[in-house]
Amino acid sequence: MFSRSAGYAVQALAYLATQPPGRLIGAREIAKATQIPMPFLWKILRNLSRKKLVRSFKGVRGGYELARAAERISVQQILEAAHDRGRLANCVLGLGPCDERHPCVLHDSWTDVRTRMDSFLEETTLAELATAHRPSRRRTRA
Secondary structure, eight states, X not given: OOOHHHHHHHHHHHXXXXXXXXXXXXXXXXXXXXXXXXXXXXHHHHHHHHTTSEEEEOSTXXXXXXXXXXXXXXXXXXXXXXXXXXXXXXXXXXXXXXXXXXXOTTHHHHHHHHHHHHHHHHHOBHHHHHHHTOOOOOOOOX
């Protein structure tokens, strides 16, 4: 439903949100943990930094961290930073222009779905995503 860039941005930020405060994470670690190709990741991190969702620090001990608490970053903000409103803004049937003056047969139904999805994206925080997808630690028997 959303672009690959948007998906990668959400994954990278969710990974950063699982890290202890103050720990800087290198791009290679993020790429390895999330399976995001490095060239893609560098572009995404640069853009997220420009949009003030991450901070970057150069040097041997440099890396990335969230620019503010994960509880204060909505999924909608991440998608906007990735320049992606997804297919929610388009005609659900892919028929080109679809608006109140020229609606497709699903326009009214899709408007309700789009409104609920917009609310979900605005209300869901990065912290919620990171908690929901945190890798579980299995206990092993001694």
